[in-house]
Amino acid sequence: MLQNRRLSTAMNTKIAGSGSEAVVLAHGFGGDQSVWDKIVPYLAEHYLVVVFDWPFSGAIKEGLNLFDAVKYSSYDAFANDLIFLLDELNLKSVVFVGHSMSAMIG
Template identity: 65%
Template sequence: MMVAPETSLAAAMKAKLVGTGSETMVLAHGFGGDQSVWDKVLPCFTQHYQVEVFDWTFSGAVKDPNLFDPLKYSSYDAFADDLIALRKSFT
């Protein structure tokens, strides 16, 4: 099962929810990566959890370069706000 939210931020960040289970696991990649870093472990996790994967706005996988504002993202608060918005898009 895969669910893709309709919100523009979630769509731009290629957010998706896969798997089954009553608990949700969120996988966030690091700098220089994208959500494909989870491809090998995702099948195992999705057997027991709903798993949310996405690409941060700084990722090369996000095609809109205007989404990443270095000033805005100079604080972890902006990343936390994005993550909260993504979580809300699935509820």
């Protein structure tokens, strides 16, 4: 059961860099965090960079999938997950870059 697991683990969250400012990169529908692979190293030279996978992503590991078609029938559930993730990571202020549907969620 996922109640005992951290959301950051379930969402396959990865953090790079160590800057004082955080940049959160969110992929669009049909993708996963790998869409950011080419720019993360450059951003990580100056920022703390956070990437993750939305629950519908095929990159989510077996047994960790949070996807529920009813719950995620609106953007509100995705936005709540994002807020909970940022709270878990103790990030109070971030630059958010969302691709496609993630821009609407952000």
